[in-house]
Amino acid sequence: MTVPVLSVRNLKVEFATRRATLKAIDGASFDIAKGEVLGVVGESGAGKSVTGLAVIGLIDPPGRIAGGEIYLSGTRIDNLPPEEMRRVRGKRIGMIFQDPLTSLNPLYRIGEQIVETIKTHTNLSDSAARKRAIDLLAEVGIPAPEKRIDAYPHEFSGGMRQRVVIALAICAEPELIIADEPTTALDVSVQAQIISLIKRLGRDHGTAVMLVTHDMGVIAETSDRVAVMYSGRIAEIGPVQDVVQNPLHPYAKGLMGAIPTLAGEDKRLVQIPGSMPRLSAIPPGCSFHPRCSFVFDRCKVERPEPIRHGTQAVACHLYDASAKESAA
Amino acid sequence: MLAFTLRRAFQAIGVMFAVGIIAFSMFRFAGDPVSQIVSIDTPPAERAAVRKSLGLDDPVVVQFARYFGNAVQFKFGMSYQFRQPVANLLMERMPATLELATVATIISMVFGILMGVYTALKRDTWLAKLFQMVSLIGISLPTFLIGILLIYLFAVTLGWLPSFGRGEVVKIGWWSTGLLTVSGLKAIIMPAITLGLFQMTLIMRLVRAEMLEVLRTDYIRFARARGLTTRAIHFGHALKNTLVPVITVAGLQFGTVIAFSIITETVFQWPGMGLMFVQAIQNVDIPIMAAYLLTVSLIFVTINLVVDILYTVVDPRLRSTVSRPH
Amino acid sequence: MTDAVVPRSTEAAPRAGRGTSWLRRALDSDIFYSFRRSRMTMIAAAITLLFFLLAILAPILAVQNPFDPAQLQLMNSRISPLWTADGQAPFLLGTDEQGRDVLSAILYGLRISLAVGVLGMLLAGTIGITLGLVAGYVGGAVDGLIMRIADVQLTFPAILIALLVNGVAKSMFGNKLDPTSMLVVLVLAIGLSFWVQYARTVRSSVLVEKNKDYVAAAQLIGLPAQKIMLRHVLPNAMGPVLVIATINLALAVLTEATLSFLGAGMPETMPSLGTLIRIGNNYLFAGEWWIVAFPGIALAGLILSINLLGDWLRDALNPKLR
Numbered sequence: 001m002t003v004p005v006l007s008v009r010n011l012k013v014e015f016a017t018r019r020a021t022l023k024a025i026d027g028a029s030f031d032i033a034k035g036e037v038l039g040v041v042g043e044s045g046a047g048k049s050v051t052g053l054a055v056i057g058l059i060d061p062p063g064r065i066a067g068g069e070i071y072l073s074g075t076r077i078d079n080l081p082p083e084e085m086r087r088v089r090g091k092r093i094g095m096i097f098q099d100p101l102t103s104l105n106p107l108y109r110i111g112e113q114i115v116e117t118i119k120t121h122t123n124l125s126d127s128a129a130r131k132r133a134i135d136l137l138a139e140v141g142i143p144a145p146e147k148r149i150d151a152y153p154h155e156f157s158g159g160m161r162q163r164v165v166i167a168l169a170i171c172a173e174p175e176l177i178i179a180d181e182p183t184t185a186l187d188v189s190v191q192a193q194i195i196s197l198i199k200r201l202g203r204d205h206g207t208a209v210m211l212v213t214h215d216m217g218v219i220a221e222t223s224d225r226v227a228v229m230y231s232g233r234i235a236e237i238g239p240v241q242d243v244v245q246n247p248l249h250p251y252a253k254g255l256m257g258a259i260p261t262l263a264g265e266d267k268r269l270v271q272i273p274g275s276m277p278r279l280s281a282i283p284p285g286c287s288f289h290p291r292c293s294f295v296f297d298r299c300k301v302e303r304p305e306p307i308r309h310g311t312q313a314v315a316c317h318l319y320d321a322s323a324k325e326s327a328a
Numbered sequence: 329m330l331a332f333t334l335r336r337a338f339q340a341i342g343v344m345f346a347v348g349i350i351a352f353s354m355f356r357f358a359g360d361p362v363s364q365i366v367s368i369d370t371p372p373a374e375r376a377a378v379r380k381s382l383g384l385d386d387p388v389v390v391q392f393a394r395y396f397g398n399a400v401q402f403k404f405g406m407s408y409q410f411r412q413p414v415a416n417l418l419m420e421r422m423p424a425t426l427e428l429a430t431v432a433t434i435i436s437m438v439f440g441i442l443m444g445v446y447t448a449l450k451r452d453t454w455l456a457k458l459f460q461m462v463s464l465i466g467i468s469l470p471t472f473l474i475g476i477l478l479i480y481l482f483a484v485t486l487g488w489l490p491s492f493g494r495g496e497v498v499k500i501g502w503w504s505t506g507l508l509t510v511s512g513l514k515a516i517i518m519p520a521i522t523l524g525l526f527q528m529t530l531i532m533r534l535v536r537a538e539m540l541e542v543l544r545t546d547y548i549r550f551a552r553a554r555g556l557t558t559r560a561i562h563f564g565h566a567l568k569n570t571l572v573p574v575i576t577v578a579g580l581q582f583g584t585v586i587a588f589s590i591i592t593e594t595v596f597q598w599p600g601m602g603l604m605f606v607q608a609i610q611n612v613d614i615p616i617m618a619a620y621l622l623t624v625s626l627i628f629v630t631i632n633l634v635v636d637i638l639y640t641v642v643d644p645r646l647r648s649t650v651s652r653p654h
Numbered sequence: 655m656t657d658a659v660v661p662r663s664t665e666a667a668p669r670a671g672r673g674t675s676w677l678r679r680a681l682d683s684d685i686f687y688s689f690r691r692s693r694m695t696m697i698a699a700a701i702t703l704l705f706f707l708l709a710i711l712a713p714i715l716a717v718q719n720p721f722d723p724a725q726l727q728l729m730n731s732r733i734s735p736l737w738t739a740d741g742q743a744p745f746l747l748g749t750d751e752q753g754r755d756v757l758s759a760i761l762y763g764l765r766i767s768l769a770v771g772v773l774g775m776l777l778a779g780t781i782g783i784t785l786g787l788v789a790g791y792v793g794g795a796v797d798g799l800i801m802r803i804a805d806v807q808l809t810f811p812a813i814l815i816a817l818l819v820n821g822v823a824k825s826m827f828g829n830k831l832d833p834t835s836m837l838v839v840l841v842l843a844i845g846l847s848f849w850v851q852y853a854r855t856v857r858s859s860v861l862v863e864k865n866k867d868y869v870a871a872a873q874l875i876g877l878p879a880q881k882i883m884l885r886h887v888l889p890n891a892m893g894p895v896l897v898i899a900t901i902n903l904a905l906a907v908l909t910e911a912t913l914s915f916l917g918a919g920m921p922e923t924m925p926s927l928g929t930l931i932r933i934g935n936n937y938l939f940a941g942e943w944w945i946v947a948f949p950g951i952a953l954a955g956l957i958l959s960i961n962l963l964g965d966w967l968r969d970a971l972n973p974k975l976r
Contacts, residue, residue, distance in 0.1 A: 056553055058549065058552060058553060086552075086555050086556075086558070087555060089553055089554065090553065090554040090555025090556070091555055094553075094554075095550070095554075097550055097553070099546060102545065102547060103546050103547055103550040104547055104550070105547040105551070105569065106547070106569075107568055107569055108565075108568075116556065116564075117554045117555070117556065120554070120555060120556055120557065121555060168550075168554055169553075169554075172555075343806050343809075346806065354818070354821075354822055354825075464961065464962065464965070465958065467961060468904070468957045468958035469954050469957075469958075470908055470912060470953060470954070470957070471912070472912065472915045472931065473931065473950045473953065473954060476935055476938065476946060476950065480938055480943065484938060484939060484941075491939075580809070583809065583810075584811045587811045587814045588811060588813065590813070590814070590817070590916070591813070591912060594915075594916055595935075605817070606916050606917065606918070608821070609817060609820065609821040609824065609918050610917050610918065612821065612824050612825045614821075614825055617818065617821050621818060624810075625810075628809055628810065629809075632809060
């Protein structure tokens with residue numbers, strides 16, 4: 001078995017506020033293999049973006065990584081000194097943020113920003129870096145890159161800017177790309193192009209991709225595997241086909257039921273009653289139990305740990321009984 | 329770009345027109361110009377003659393047009409107290425004020441930006457907290473008290489620096505400069521610090537606030553995610569974005585510095601326009617007040633215009649679009 | 655950060671309280687918390703309060719009425735403070751060249767300074783809030799005109815405008831105004847110099863409300879939308895206006911002091927703190943430092959305390975700046 005590109009073990013992220021310490025991530029574990037796209041899905045506040053930021057080491061005070069380990073191709077990175085972590089960022093992990101309109105410094109030409117990044121991570125000369133920047137722009141599908149390289153960010157459309165952002169994220173050939181809601185701020189017509197671009201780049205370069213989104217449709221289209229997050233924990237993780245067609249966790253069931261399909265026109269879209277708890281008021285036991293229609297006593301007191309179930313892993317007491325039987 | 333410049337220029341002219349009306353109204357309606365010129369026992373007939381010679385019987389619009397026409401040629405009438413053309417008095421004193429304001433601005437910019445960047449980047453160090461404290465005191469201490477304190481320390485107690493005046497000046501054409509003599513340089517130190525201190529704290533606070541704001545932006549976060557060095561992020565990206573609005577404010581502040589020099593000039597008896605203006609108010613010398621208002625407004629409006637145009641040069645977003653983003 | 659929602663304040667656990675629940679809520683609020691946490695702010699608040707008390711109680715505390723020439727004796731002139739070799743009771747902080755007790759002069763001067771400051775602030779606030787409301791509600795040309803004037807005025811420092819108002823008043827009513835009229839002129843000068851910020855804040859608050867759905871809805875069904883809006887606008891604008899007012903008070907006191915120092919404010923017969931500093935400045939070279947030092951310390955302390963309060967208030971009401 002090869003070492004996964006990214007391996008997150010029992011990650012905990014906390015934010016200290018003056019009244020309480022909020023647990024944004026409370027024990028999340030997952031792997032991403034080379035060339036694999038892992039979709040991370042969940043509602044706002046489920047901890048998807050925080051997970052991405054924790055991996056790339058950009059959790060700022062009052063937040064902190066409170067526990068667990070993060071390995072990049074086998075080396076632990078969550079406890080690296082800041083300067084070494086900086087060298088990992090951009091070089092070994094590339095990141096794409098949600099809003100391309102604000103991700104680029106408006107006062108610098110895009111070429112300057114790409115060359116700056118390349119020169120930070122490689123020993124290329126100015127002219128070589130510039131040439132590489134033009135190649136990158138061409139690769140992400142910017143027409144006439146040798147001309148556009150000297151343009152300012154405001155001279156690009158939103159979709160084109162996101163392409164520039166992607167070029168910046170891949171310019172040092174990273175092993176892992178974290179894409180945090182890369183299409184949310186874009187027009188629907190452009191979303192598909194950006195998604196297929198990310199997918200193609202992942203395939204061409206063998207890059208592992210962590211795709212954070214709240215859009216199940218995007219995940220179904222691009223990802224190999226999917227992790228469903230709820231209240232800072234992974235509720236269910238598995239191959240995207242299996243999770244979409246046969247979701248195990250009651251929350252995932254609800255989430256998949258909420259995807260409109262052309263075939264199932266007669267089926268009504270399912271809605272999960274209630275809303276996700278605030279970080280300050282996470283209920284004891286399984287954090288989903290107040291909204292769960294399968295809830296039983298154990299759910300209210302004991303927190304479920306992930307259980308293997310076929311190709312999937314699910315954190316739900318419903319599947320524990322069978323596990324006990326097979327163990328016995 | 330051209331349309332933008334033209335529009336700003338028209339706005340500037342509009343402002344000057346409005347100020348002109350105020351100056352004229354002061355000149356014409358605040359007190360009777362005739363009684364300032366003649367003595368109390370002048371017979372009414374003679375008063376009427378003076379009145380006529382000043383053109384005060386003409387329609388107000390004509391009077392305004394005349395005043396404005398004269399003002400454009402820098403003819404502001406005669407000073408009541410000095411019995412000299414106001415324009416000459418202003419010209420004589422302008423170099424002193426401009427030199428003081430320029431030196432004060434340079435001091436405030438250099439130290440303000442340095443201290444602002446430091447307090448933004450090293451927020452929790454004791455030096456940053458000291459700067460913050462100093463800035464609060466700098467904003468709270470009245471300028472004249474700072475001046476008095478400096479005089480007491482360096483002139484009265486230590487005797488190092490002169491407490492008043494410009495020292496020796498050198499004439500270069502009509503301009504008189506104190507920057508070329510030792511006594512002139514010694515004389516400008518305390519007034520310039522006094523005048524610059526308030527601006528310095530203002531710039532420091534602005535740089536700090538602006539820098540903290542910029543450090544929170546997405547592009548700075550993205551720059552960090554790209555693995556750029558802290559140095560490149562702070563001094564390449566954040567500082568440049570911080571300085572754009574700071575340039576604007578600092579530029580606009582130059583006008584304020586000139587106006588505030590009224591106080592500093594009074595404390596240090598600095599022979600500039602501000603001191604003359606204060607004396608004019610004490611003696612109700614309306615022509616000087618009106619002329620000072622017009623001159624300072626002209627300086628303000630010109631600076632505003634230059635800064636606006638400069639702003640578009642610095643910020644590429646504004647070169648193609650006309651409106652400011654905020 | 656899209657979903658890293660970290661609530662700024664978590665709601666306090668509901669308490670089984672009755673009656674004084676609003677008081678408890680106030681004591682448990684973020685604002686009060688940040689107040690208690692900042693020792694400097696508490697000291698500043700105490701000092702500000704002390705200054706106001708001193709001003710109000712001046713006639714009781716002072717050993718003489720410095721405005722009454724009959725109570726001044728020239729034989730008591732230029733006495734140094736009590737703790738120096740030449741000090742004399744009851745002149746704790748010494749006397750000036752007219753035999754005026756410096757402490758008494760400061761107490762009475764404080765009254766003038768604070769009266770002008772508070773009245774000037776109130777006038778500026780009234781003008782500004784009114785014009786801001788009018789500009790926001792009426793819109794169109796009226797709005798354009800008011801905001802244009804505000805823009806132009808904002809480019810000129812308040813002290814210049816105050817000086818001009820002052821000069822014009824002097825030339826219209828004669829150079830020698832009696833002290834009470836001078837006080838009115840100063841309040842007017844300050845009010846006319848500082849209204850702009852209030853107007854801008856209130857106007858933007860009105861515009862924010864104007865665009866909300868409930869206003870359109872109220873208009874649709876024929877309810878008095880403006881009245882409903884006002885109920886939302888004023889509470890929303892309250893916080894910023896309070897911050898502006900606090901900082902404005904410091905500025906108003908400072909402006910009055912500056913005008914008086916420049917000889918364009920309170921006359922020597924009824925001195926404010928600024929006038930006292932102006933008087934004292936003449937005796938600095940003679941070594942009689944106390945005539946200028948103590949009024950100066952009082953003025954600086956007053957302005958610094960109010961500024962500290964204003965700073966804290968701004969930070970407490972604007973969590974973004976924390």
